[in-house]
Amino acid sequence: MSHSAVDPHAATTATPAFExxxxxxxxxxxxxxxxxxxxxxxxxxxxxxxALPVGLGRSYGDVCLLNHxxxxxxxxxxxxxxxDSETGVLTAEAGVSLAKVLDFAVPRGYFxxxxxxxxxxxxxxxxxxxxxxxxxEAAGSFGNHIPSFELVRSDGSRRLxxxxxxxxxxxxxxxxxxxxxVITWAQLRLRPIVSRKIDYKGIxxxxxxxxxxLKQRFPNMEYTVSWVDCASTxxxxxxxxxMLGEHSKEPGELxxxxxxxxxxxxxxxxxxxxxxxxxxxxxxxxxxxxxPHVRKxxxxxxxxxxxxxxxxWNRMYGKRGLVQFQYAIPWQHAKExxxxxxxxIAKSGLASFLAVLKAFGEIPSLGMMSFPQxxxxxxxxxxxxxxxxxxxxxxxGEMTREFGxxxxxxxxxxxxxxxxxxxxxxxxxxxxxxxPRLNSSFWERVTGGESIL
Amino acid sequence: MSTLATQPAAAAIAANPNxxxxxxxxxxxxxxxxxxxTCRIWAAEGAQLFLVARNAEKLAAVAADLKLRGASYxxxxxxxxxxxxxxxxxxxxxxxxxxxxxxxxxxxxxxxxQARGEQEFQHAAQVIYTNFLAPVSLLTWLANYCVQRHAGxxxxxxxxxxxxxxxxxxxxxSSKAGxxxxxxxxxxxxxxxxxxxxxxKPGPVDTAMTAHMKIKKADVHKVAASIVKAIDKRMDxxxxxxxxxPIMFIVRHIPERIFKRLNL
Numbered sequence: 001m002s003h004s005a006v007d008p009h010a011a012t013t014a015t016p017a018f019e020x021x022x023x024x025x026x027x028x029x030x031x032x033x034x035x036x037x038x039x040x041x042x043x044x045x046x047x048x049x050x051a052l053p054v055g056l057g058r059s060y061g062d063v064c065l066l067n068h069x070x071x072x073x074x075x076x077x078x079x080x081x082x083x084d085s086e087t088g089v090l091t092a093e094a095g096v097s098l099a100k101v102l103d104f105a106v107p108r109g110y111f112x113x114x115x116x117x118x119x120x121x122x123x124x125x126x127x128x129x130x131x132x133x134x135x136x137e138a139a140g141s142f143g144n145h146i147p148s149f150e151l152v153r154s155d156g157s158r159r160l161x162x163x164x165x166x167x168x169x170x171x172x173x174x175x176x177x178x179x180x181x182v183i184t185w186a187q188l189r190l191r192p193i194v195s196r197k198i199d200y201k202g203i204x205x206x207x208x209x210x211x212x213x214l215k216q217r218f219p220n221m222e223y224t225v226s227w228v229d230c231a232s233t234x235x236x237x238x239x240x241x242x243m244l245g246e247h248s249k250e251p252g253e254l255x256x257x258x259x260x261x262x263x264x265x266x267x268x269x270x271x272x273x274x275x276x277x278x279x280x281x282x283x284x285x286x287x288x289x290x291x292p293h294v295r296k297x298x299x300x301x302x303x304x305x306x307x308x309x310x311x312x313w314n315r316m317y318g319k320r321g322l323v324q325f326q327y328a329i330p331w332q333h334a335k336e337x338x339x340x341x342x343x344x345i346a347k348s349g350l351a352s353f354l355a356v357l358k359a360f361g362e363i364p365s366l367g368m369m370s371f372p373q374x375x376x377x378x379x380x381x382x383x384x385x386x387x388x389x390x391x392x393x394x395x396x397g398e399m400t401r402e403f404g405x406x407x408x409x410x411x412x413x414x415x416x417x418x419x420x421x422x423x424x425x426x427x428x429x430x431x432x433x434x435x436p437r438l439n440s441s442f443w444e445r446v447t448g449g450e451s452i453l
Numbered sequence: 454m455s456t457l458a459t460q461p462a463a464a465a466i467a468a469n470p471n472x473x474x475x476x477x478x479x480x481x482x483x484x485x486x487x488x489x490x491t492c493r494i495w496a497a498e499g500a501q502l503f504l505v506a507r508n509a510e511k512l513a514a515v516a517a518d519l520k521l522r523g524a525s526y527x528x529x530x531x532x533x534x535x536x537x538x539x540x541x542x543x544x545x546x547x548x549x550x551x552x553x554x555x556x557x558x559x560x561x562x563x564x565x566x567q568a569r570g571e572q573e574f575q576h577a578a579q580v581i582y583t584n585f586l587a588p589v590s591l592l593t594w595l596a597n598y599c600v601q602r603h604a605g606x607x608x609x610x611x612x613x614x615x616x617x618x619x620x621x622x623x624x625x626x627s628s629k630a631g632x633x634x635x636x637x638x639x640x641x642x643x644x645x646x647x648x649x650x651x652x653x654k655p656g657p658v659d660t661a662m663t664a665h666m667k668i669k670k671a672d673v674h675k676v677a678a679s680i681v682k683a684i685d686k687r688m689d690x691x692x693x694x695x696x697x698x699p700i701m702f703i704v705r706h707i708p709e710r711i712f713k714r715l716n717l
Contacts, residue, residue, distance in 0.1 A: 038511070079514045
């Protein structure tokens with residue numbers, strides 16, 4: 001198994017100044033804060049090497065890293081600039097976190113149009129990775145709700161980008177991984193709510209057929225997502241819980257969320273996550289829901305952000321970190337592909353407990369390089385066991401390619417240049433929009449070698 | 454000089470009776486990291502703010518943000534506070550726009566470049582002018598305004614760097630030492646007139662001013678929360694984070710014959 005794409009020396013022991021959420025790979029970089037919309041490209045004067053705009057470092061692999069480069073951290077650029085209470089369009093600087101957007105929006109009766117599984121991402125990062133949420137079938141991805149933004153290039157040019165103005169720059173920047181320039185501010189179209197509550201339903205399923213049946217049975221439910229047990233084989237293969245939710249229509253209190261109080265206090269030793277502990281966790285999770293059907297009303301925080309309650313939960317994976325694997329396989333091969341990949345994962349014994357299965361809907365993403373496509377999406381974490389995890393990821397990447405799917409750059413630390421270029425054949429067109437001073441370790445990794453297609 | 458709000462403060466209050474208790478706060482150096490974080494807390498309380506800063510574009514972004522976060526009034530003026538001959542006009546306009554003033558918050562200042570200041574007197578003089586002489590001009594006007602009304606709080610950002618001269622930061626430090634001493638004397642004069650003077654001494658805080666310093670820095674939002682509380686309690690002096698109170702006590706009491714050999 002060739003590892004040309006993965007630097008074996010990447011995992012240094014010292015903690016670098018900026019880590020991605022997976023804490024792998026670990027790269028040294030200089031952090032250069034962008035506090036004002038006018039800071040870029042002025043801050044580039046005197047900097048050696050390339051640069052990459054970054055936010056809160058919640059993407060998992062190296063899409064938010066630049067080895068020996070400069071990370072332009074936008075989190076100080078977090079001002080709210082305008083809000084239209086009639087249309088729900090919020091204009092804000094790109095470094096504001098979605099958590100702060102919620103603090104502002106919820107008391108005013110609005111919610112994010114699309115939200116990822118953590119609220120600790122920036123507005124700019126959400127656009128740059130064209131993130132998706134549990135409502136992909138109903139709402140598409142994040143970029144579908146961005147009427148306009150400003151893009152600043154390292155040559156000092158500033159562009160107002162929208163579907164009608166500078167539309168090529170607009171589509172290149174949505175899902176453009178921060179490589180087309182710095183987004184200084186953006187508009188976000190919020191959606192109205194009358195309550196913090198979510199009407200929730202949880203239904204147990206056994207196997208992919210039952211999962212697909214459930215999906216058919218609830219075509220109009222706004223939020224759907226499934227937890228799937230990737231560790232079990234035999235009778236329990238691909239068992240899971242199908243979770244559905246809708247914003248409650250009963251008016252309720254709209255107060256902002258309290259600050260989280262729990263912080264995962266230390267790095268767990270690497271051996272603590274093994275097949276036995278993970279299987280045990282999965283069994284407990286599956287049977288925690290005692291009945292095959294559960295119905296309840298819960299707050300949006302535990303529904304959308306169960307892991308945000310514990311800050312730094314990634315420390316559970318220890319210093320070595322974790323890698324994510326996330327694919328989207330079109331319907332044509334979605335079922336057979338998902339079964340084959342789940343078998344391969346179960347056989348490996350490396351699966352961890354955070355596995356998410358979901359159907360992507362038909363609404364096309366606006367971004368040139370966006371990840372979502374109609375079909376089945378699976379996402380899960382693997383602890384890093386150097387000799388086992390990466391060979392498995394190579395096999396899973398190849399299988400994804402054979403089934404016509406693609407992997408998600410924001411969750412990736414292992415795909416090869418050949419895989420990337422097959423998943424995103426439009427990458428060469430995208431290259432024309434890249435800012436010559438901007439780069440990422442992900443981009444170097446997946447385009448550095450010659451195309452071997 | 455422009456105001457962001459479409460109506461003057463008085464009309465804003467008439468429209469919203471709850472705003473009657475809203476504090477009227479003048480902020481000088483409103484785009485400084487600590488000032489902006491402090492203003493976000495005041496804005497969420499519905500305060501009326503008048504913001505002064507040098508850079509129009511940055512000031513506009515800060516003003517828009519504070520308005521959205523709940524400030525009942527936001528007025529702004531673009532001014533270079535080194536121009537002391539314009540202070541009276543600027544401050545008059547500010548307190549007229551606010552229709553009064555409960556709190557004056559002086560937060561402008563520059564760190565300067567210690568190494569450069571050691572070679573170039575002009576640079577050292579600039580640091581001392583911006584951090585000490587310009588505030589003296591502002592404080593003279595503001596103190597007299599407050600004394601006339603027997604009311605008001607004047608809160609000023611000094612620094613722990615002003616507690617003792619250290620080779621790494623003594624130009625900035627001496628400007629803040631002068632400011633701290635001036636504030637002590639001013640407090641001694643105006644306290645009996647019902648006016649509160651608060652000397653705020655932050656340690657290193659994580660803001661744009663200290664971005665290049667590779668040391669442990671306090672979170673700006675926590676620092677801002679301490680400042681708001683100190684102003685509410687009308688404290689005389691605030692060390693923030695509070696650990697700097699005992700630290701600076703020790704630093705002040707190290708004998709000079711030892712101190713002069715240390716690398717601080």
